[in-house]
């Protein structure tokens with residue numbers, strides 16, 4: 175199956191991206207798009223480890239935590255995985271055991287290397303599960319350069335934190351996160367099925383159409399948008415929306431183009447009329463993957479109930 179977006183888990187939510195430059199690195203995306211600036215850029219060529227993050231994937235039915243240098247990891251390499259950064263480690267204000275040990279052992283001075291070192295040790299904390307050695311820790315830290323603290327307190331912190339079996343919120347949420355990783359594709363399949371069902375239900379209804387699919391890739395149908403032709407359907411998108419709202423069904427008009435918004439009134443406009451036409455006719459229908467067939471039947475029923483009801487049609 176092909177699809178037209180990259181998807182990965184991040185802080186308990188699914189991130190889907192379908193517009194990014196192929197050369198975008200994970201570090202670029204974190205710092206410039208998500209604005210998560212806990213992850214640092216040092217050398218930007220994979221040598222210093224300041225940018226280390228952890229990528230989690232399923233292997234053999236369990237979650238495996240792998241430290242990666244985000245400055246040389248392309249965003250596309252996250253597909254189907256979970257991304258964890260230093261911002262994610264604290265649990266309700268409490269430092270992660272690795273962070274707490276670093277603080278107790280005075281493992282940080284200027285702090286520039288610290289997020290990367292913490293992430294490398296966090297991956298090891300999960301990998302060794304209470305059975306580490308000084309030699310193993312030296313290997314884990316081989317890719318993290320610290321120029322001012324010195325490694326003795328950092329290794330002591332690692333020995334302290336990794337002396338016990340891993341017990342953090344990532345262990346407690348492992349089953350749910352494993353399921354979330356497995357369901358990344360299931361959720362998309364469900365959105366497509368919902369779109370198919372709407373198309374089938376309105377196939378013979380005059381004046382209800384669908385936005386055309388792009389001729390490349392495969393749409394994820396994250397949101398189903400119908401185009402309501404007032405003359406043929408006998409109702410405006412606004413009146414259909416109002417009818418749905420009266421039945422406690424959330425539906426929204428499609429996106430208002432920027433040049434139609436008051437703030438940009440009078441600003442120069444370039445391009446064609448597609449956005450205006452989409453706004454004039456478009457209506458976003460409930461499309462979440464949690465929508466049941468019965469919920470969807472209710473939406474369809476209330477859309478059809480608006481047929482021919484607008485006084486201005």
Ligand code: FES
Nearest residue numbers: 216217218223245
């Ligand atoms: S910034 Fe130095 S390894 Fe990424």
Ligand code: FES
Nearest residue numbers: 283285287320321
């Ligand atoms: S604490 Fe300064 S480089 Fe490590």
